[in-house]
Amino acid sequence: MHFVTSYINLETKIPVVSTKLETRDYFGAIKARWSINRSNYKITPGLYAIGNPNKNSEVFVTSNYKLSFDHLRKNLVGLNAWILVLNTNGINVWCAAGKGTFGTTELVSKINEFSLNTIVDHKRIIVPQLGAVGISAHEVKKETGFNIKYGPVNASDIKDFLNKNYRSDIKIRTVNFRFKDRLILTPVEIVAHFKYLTLLFSAFFILSCLSRDGFSVDKGWDYLHIIILNLGGSYICGTVLTPIFLPYIPFRNFSFKGLIIGFIFSSIITFFNINGNNIPELISWLFINLAIASFTAMNFTGASTYTSLSGVKKEMRIALPIQIGLFVIGLITWIILRFI
Numbered sequence: 001m002h003f004v005t006s007y008i009n010l011e012t013k014i015p016v017v018s019t020k021l022e023t024r025d026y027f028g029a030i031k032a033r034w035s036i037n038r039s040n041y042k043i044t045p046g047l048y049a050i051g052n053p054n055k056n057s058e059v060f061v062t063s064n065y066k067l068s069f070d071h072l073r074k075n076l077v078g079l080n081a082w083i084l085v086l087n088t089n090g091i092n093v094w095c096a097a098g099k100g101t102f103g104t105t106e107l108v109s110k111i112n113e114f115s116l117n118t119i120v121d122h123k124r125i126i127v128p129q130l131g132a133v134g135i136s137a138h139e140v141k142k143e144t145g146f147n148i149k150y151g152p153v154n155a156s157d158i159k160d161f162l163n164k165n166y167r168s169d170i171k172i173r174t175v176n177f178r179f180k181d182r183l184i185l186t187p188v189e190i191v192a193h194f195k196y197l198t199l200l201f202s203a204f205f206i207l208s209c210l211s212r213d214g215f216s217v218d219k220g221w222d223y224l225h226i227i228i229l230n231l232g233g234s235y236i237c238g239t240v241l242t243p244i245f246l247p248y249i250p251f252r253n254f255s256f257k258g259l260i261i262g263f264i265f266s267s268i269i270t271f272f273n274i275n276g277n278n279i280p281e282l283i284s285w286l287f288i289n290l291a292i293a294s295f296t297a298m299n300f301t302g303a304s305t306y307t308s309l310s311g312v313k314k315e316m317r318i319a320l321p322i323q324i325g326l327f328v329i330g331l332i333t334w335i336i337l338r339f340i
Helices: 023-033 066-074 093-099 104-113 129-134 137-144 155-163 179-183 186-192 194-208 217-244 254-271 279-303 309-338
Strands: 004-008 014-017 046-050 058-063 081-086 124-127 147-150
Touching: 023 066, 058 066, 058 093, 066 081, 066 155, 081 104, 093 129, 104 124, 104 137, 124 129, 137 147, 179 217, 186 194, 186 217, 186 279, 194 217, 194 309, 217 254, 217 279, 254 279, 254 309, 279 309
Parallel strands: 014 046, 058 081, 058 124, 124 147
Antiparallel strands: 004 014, 046 081
């Protein structure tokens, strides 16, 4: 671990970590954003030190997703503190709390495993606010004697939180899912289903070579630009445009937001006559585009703070049958038209 600079206590060997990120940390973050080896971008769970902490130093809790760990340690510059890293299988705090891995059982386990009561004299642990849904404060108190303090939303507000005696105003308690926050999450969305998009491209290309006159690769090449435009465009609608314009699109459900963006995209294609004047074919592509844009937009719920796990499950129960129906109708209509 390149971020470990030394160790505290030669017996327990608690790693002291740097608050300064290196080039490899930023490069690793970029790769993780693009889902490159993302599932392995994690650190060993355990107890770490910042600066030269003692028995009165604060204890901060985070996940073992390295991006979360790095974001915390860089914002603790100038402090002497402890970081207790939970095993969330390399998932960030917000998502892990929803899944239950950043939870009460894991926190209690790590407190006991590393004998935190012998490390600090106080009975205080600071948990990130976005992880609050997974932590039951009274259960932790009952099992370990430690009191939970829910910190601010952003690690950059930690020092202000400490200066105000563990009190947070509405500003640092509010989750602001801003344009920049949404934009940096789109690369993962683009990569997430790209292999399936590639399969769709291949399938549509092969099918476009078919007609009542037989199989012709030339017809496939002549039609390729329409396939790329529609499939690629609807995919971008769901993975990029919907997240970017999320607050400004009507409806609460992400799937319906995707439907709207997909409809606007298909309308633009029709207006410029890119797909031609064949009305049945325009309708078939409309259905296909709506299904793809809606499905990929719905997947962004996992990255958003707008929804809950129960809300996501409810939306999927409603939206998936509609998306499948639109795609199947559009595809069957499009295939039939190849032979008419």
